[in-house]
Amino acid sequence: MRFARARHAGTEFTAAVAGDPGQEVLHALKGTTSVLDLAAAPGSAAEATAWALRSSAAVPVADAQLLPPxxxxxVRDFVTFEEHVEGVVxxxxxxxxxxxxxxxxxxxxxxxxxxxVGAHDDVPVPPGSSVLDFELEVAVVVGRAGQDVDPARxxxxxxxxxxxxDWSARDLQRREMRVNLGPAKGKDSATTLGPWIVTPDELEGFRDDEGFLxxxxxxxxxxxxxxxxLLSNAGWTFEEMIAYASRGTWVRPGDVLGSGTCGNGGCLxxxxxxxxxxxxPPLRPGNVVxxxxxxxxxxxxRVVPGADLAALPVVPxxxxxxxxxxxxxxxxxGGAR
Incomplete structure (x- = not known):
């Protein structure tokens, strides 16, 4: 099953996705059902899909704006590809x-x-940055709450x-990480998520003997x-990432966990x-990723010009x-002592 969020004819909706690659269509789910609703209610996804395919008109993906699904x-973002770390270091x-x-x-x-941002939205250059980069990752969407989750389950x-x-302003990130607190403004201007969410049953055929996709x-x-x-070049499986993220705390339905950037040119x-x-060279307005x-x-x-830093409030x-x-x-x- 595949699920998307979209805007069509001025209306936002969550949809089941059907059709072959390049010919996908959207079938709106019942009422205000969201992906979070489906994730939080085990077993509801198949029923919601069946209803949508039976009862909703098909909207070609090409005629709609895909939103983050x-x-x-x-949102947690991991760093699980050794080759990526080597190159960036x-x-x-x-x-x-x-x-x-x-x-x-x-x-x-x-x-x-x-x-x-959605699958086909424009991405502005972050204010004050001139070294913009992309990062190719896959994310898992959590569907069930858990604490101290066993990797085997x-x-x-x-x-x-x-x-x-994970769009990255490398110049801003470099300055921030010298404070040893991790990236912040270097990362938070845009993250593309999409085009839709694919349920695990559709990908099981790609799983290798060690449990990697x-x-x-x-x-x-x-x-x-x-x-x-290959996604299987990551050092940990998504199940192990979920287990680690939940150690001593909770993961909740809808939480997003990024794999981290792949190697061999997963980022500039x-x-x-x-x-x-x-x-x-770094990405510039007009580049299409x-x-x-x-x-x-x-x-x-498509990368587009961002806000002019000189026009924004000054932080001294x-x-x-x-x-x-x-x-x-x-x-x-009235004096001071």
Whole structure:
């Protein structure tokens, strides 16, 4: 089964997706049913799909605007591809070493659930950035709440999978990460999610002997392929990512967990590190980025000019401050003591 959110004729709706690649159509689900509703109610997806295919008119995907397929409570993005880490580390400091801590656990950071964009939406350059990059990933959407989930049973918590593009302002990210607090403004302006969510049953045929989904991943800029990898080259399965994310806390229906960027050109920064130069160059307005994931689909976004930083409210640098430990308190005649 496949589920999308879309806008057509001024109306937003959640839909079951039917049809062959390139000829997909949307069948609206009953009433205000959302992907979150389906994820939170095990067994409801098949019934909702059957009703939609039987009762709703078909809307060609080409005639609709695809929205992010889910409005997630939270978005975690992992970094699970060793080859990606090697290339990006080299682009930052010239080293080729992956830190030992990377191998110990599937590290992630929280990113912005309010910055999601649809499969074909334009993506503005973040204010103040001149080094924009894409990141080719796959995301899992959680379908069942859990805490301290056993990796062996984490598959029971999967609702489906979708394509994930973690747009990255590398210049902003580089400055932020020198504070050792992880990326923030370098990552939160846009994340593409789409074109729809595919349920696990449709992808089981791609699973290898170690439990990884061996899906082909491809990245194109202006029609030229710049990246190609297999999802099964990740260091951890999605089930292991869910288990780690839930350790000591909760994952909830609708939570999105990104795989992290694949290797072999899953982003430009990795290629810059390997080639020792910005080749291909950072993304500019007019560039079109297309990411394809076997068994799921493709997203394609055009980069457009963003807001002029000079026109936005100015946030000053930190001012020099004293380190005194007591306030200056006004006296009864208006002076200070």
């Amino acid at each position: 889910v409005q997630p409570p939270s 080299r682009s930052v400091d010239g080293s080729t070493a992956v830190v030992p801590e990377w191998y110990e656990a599937p590290t992630f950071y929280f990113t912005n659930p309010h910055g999601l 984490a598959g029971e918590h999967v609702f489906g999978y979708t394509v994930f593009n 061996a899906l082909e991943l491809q990245a194109f800029v202006d029609g030229e392929r710049v990246g190609h990898d 920064a990795e290629l810059w590190g390997r080639r020792g130069r910005q080749d291909p 297309r990411l394809e994931v076997e068994g799921i689909g493709a997203v394609q976004n 640098p930190a001012r020099t401050r004293s380190r005194r430990r007591e306030r200056a308190v006004p006296d009864v005649v």
